[in-house]
Amino acid sequence: MTVNRISDLGSIISDLDGMGRLVRVHSLVDPIHDLAGIATKFEGGPRAVLFENVKGSEHPVFTGLYWSRELLAKLLGQNEALLSQYVSDRIQEWQAAPVSPRPVTNGPVREVTQKQVDLTRLPIPTHAADDGGPYFDAGVVIAKDPETGVRNASIQRFMVVDENTLTINIDAGRHLELYLEKAAARKTTLPLTINVGVGPGLHFAAAAPAEAAPADTDELGIASAFHGEPLELLPGDRSHVEMVANAMYAFECEIIPGELDNEGPFAEVTGYYAQRAPRPVVHVRAIHHRNSPIFQTIISGQEVFNSVGLLGEANVLSLLQRQVPGITDVYFSHGGCGFYHAVVQITQHRAGWGKQAIMAAFAAFPPLKMVTIVDDDVNIRDPADVEWAMSTRLDPNAGVVTIENVFGHGLNPSFPNYFGTKIGFDATRPFPFSNEYDRAKMKEMSLNDIEYTISESPSHQAADNISSSDPGDRVNGEMRDDNKTGAFNGAAM
Numbered sequence: 001m002t003v004n005r006i007s008d009l010g011s012i013i014s015d016l017d018g019m020g021r022l023v024r025v026h027s028l029v030d031p032i033h034d035l036a037g038i039a040t041k042f043e044g045g046p047r048a049v050l051f052e053n054v055k056g057s058e059h060p061v062f063t064g065l066y067w068s069r070e071l072l073a074k075l076l077g078q079n080e081a082l083l084s085q086y087v088s089d090r091i092q093e094w095q096a097a098p099v100s101p102r103p104v105t106n107g108p109v110r111e112v113t114q115k116q117v118d119l120t121r122l123p124i125p126t127h128a129a130d131d132g133g134p135y136f137d138a139g140v141v142i143a144k145d146p147e148t149g150v151r152n153a154s155i156q157r158f159m160v161v162d163e164n165t166l167t168i169n170i171d172a173g174r175h176l177e178l179y180l181e182k183a184a185a186r187k188t189t190l191p192l193t194i195n196v197g198v199g200p201g202l203h204f205a206a207a208a209p210a211e212a213a214p215a216d217t218d219e220l221g222i223a224s225a226f227h228g229e230p231l232e233l234l235p236g237d238r239s240h241v242e243m244v245a246n247a248m249y250a251f252e253c254e255i256i257p258g259e260l261d262n263e264g265p266f267a268e269v270t271g272y273y274a275q276r277a278p279r280p281v282v283h284v285r286a287i288h289h290r291n292s293p294i295f296q297t298i299i300s301g302q303e304v305f306n307s308v309g310l311l312g313e314a315n316v317l318s319l320l321q322r323q324v325p326g327i328t329d330v331y332f333s334h335g336g337c338g339f340y341h342a343v344v345q346i347t348q349h350r351a352g353w354g355k356q357a358i359m360a361a362f363a364a365f366p367p368l369k370m371v372t373i374v375d376d377d378v379n380i381r382d383p384a385d386v387e388w389a390m391s392t393r394l395d396p397n398a399g400v401v402t403i404e405n406v407f408g409h410g411l412n413p414s415f416p417n418y419f420g421t422k423i424g425f426d427a428t429r430p431f432p433f434s435n436e437y438d439r440a441k442m443k444e445m446s447l448n449d450i451e452y453t454i455s456e457s458p459s460h461q462a463a464d465n466i467s468s469s470d471p472g473d474r475v476n477g478e479m480r481d482d483n484k485t486g487a488f489n490g491a492a493m
């Protein structure tokens with residue numbers, strides 16, 4: 001696939017289909033609870049899901065683009081274990097030489113404009129049992145700083161209130177919060193567009209943390225760095241805020257500062273519900289879409305681990321590599337909700353750098369609650385290996401750092417009102433090294449030239465046929481050997 005095909009969700013879906021990485025659900029599916037329930041059956045697997053037949057709408061729904069790093073790496077033509085390095089390189093490329101979006105006058109997203117705004121005609125799913133209503137959470141929000149005009153891209157969750165009204169959740173410290181405060185101070189409204197159904201380049205631009213893309217930068221340029229060409233933007237009808245020319249849908253909206261209505265509950269990435277509370281109202285002024293649009297939804301969980309989490313991971317990696325000698329790899333574990341626990345690998349050259357790395361990681365990504373530092377003989381993607389380092393190398397008296405009364409992530413229940421305690425574990429060997437801490441290992445061997453057979457019971461064979469339908473995943477000497485040699489570069493998650 002050429003790089004710029006990733007800028008178009010339609011091409012992505014047909015490419016996934018061609019790669020054997022798409023599940024097509026043909027049955028009529030209710031977008032209220034049933035769609036998310038079915039999607040969950042495939043969550044984290046090697047295929048995304050297209051619901052072709054969604055009750056109450058002519059438009060299909062797509063999900064799962066981000067729930068597997070393996071899938072994402074294949075789509076982007078990258079090595080799975082090097083995904084955060086790839087993302088970090090693109091962001092650094094943008095920081096060094098940003099490519100501005102290109103204004104265009106027409107694009108597929110303008111093929112249809114609803115005569116009268118009616119959100120209820122769209123297949124917007126209600127995910128979890130206690131969710132407060134239908135939600136969309138895969139749209140890229142574009143807004144402009146009311147003072148400077150600098151564009152911002154972000155992703156926020158929106159609850160559908162009625163046919164032309166949404167409520168939005170804006171976390172503390174987001175650039176959109178800043179823009180809304182500035183609009184309130186100037187007594188103006190805040191126009192924005194929500195662009196649903198875009199590719200990973202733009203999605204990653206929107207998910208890039210403020211530490212990588214500060215408020216005075218146009219982070220849409222990050223999408224251009226991923227696409228290898230400028231992102232195309234269309235002028236809006238209702239305001240000076242642009243829409244993404246080849247999105248599936250674009251919603252032109254307006255927030256009137258101070259206007260609030262209830263939003264929530266919503267099953268969040270943490271595995272808990274975000275509570276219902278008064279949050280800003282969003283008026284939808286116009287709905288544009290393609291002739292045959294596909295609505296994208298994101299099931300909170302692994303999809304967010306590999307978008308917000310991957311972008312956070314990339315930023316921690318790039319800052320640590322610049323600030324702490326010997327940093328070799330960073331992984332945001334899935335047990336840590338994708339962005340609360342960073343595991344950092346270091347080749348130690350000097351005593352004390354493990355703790356330096358803890359402090360630098362917290363500074364590079366404020367939502368982190370835990371940081372664990374391990375040596376370069378530990379597989380940071382294997383929770384058992386990380387536990388081994390903690391069990392055998394961590395000195396609880398000297399290697400634990402706690403930081404009290406610090407800003408954290410509001411969705412984490414141990415940070416009520418974004419306030420709580422963070423912890424770092426330096427699970428590296430004492431430096432200089434002594435041989436008590438040398439890891440025992442067998443000779444590295446290949447099975448390529450070894451003749452052997454594996455006895456299998458009939459029941460194993462049957463189970464294997466169901467669980468592994470990818471021809472490439474079949475267990476045989478060669479593949480197993482490949483997987484083994486790649487172990488430190490990332491067991492598939």
Ligand SMILES: Cc1cc2nc3c(=O)[nH]c(=O)nc-3n(C[C@H](O)[C@H](O)[C@H](O)COP(=O)(O)O)c2cc1C
Binds near residue numbers: 137152
């Ligand atoms: C699927 C998904 C849902 C998200 N939902 C929200 C949300 O509801 N509210 C929010 O403030 N951030 C949410 N985020 C995170 C922000 O989009 C992300 O932190 C982004 O970097 C914020 O942009 P900013 O730095 O320009 O403020 C979500 C991210 C993803 C990928």
Ligand SMILES: [Mn+2]
Binds near residue numbers: 154214215
């Ligand atoms: Mn921003």
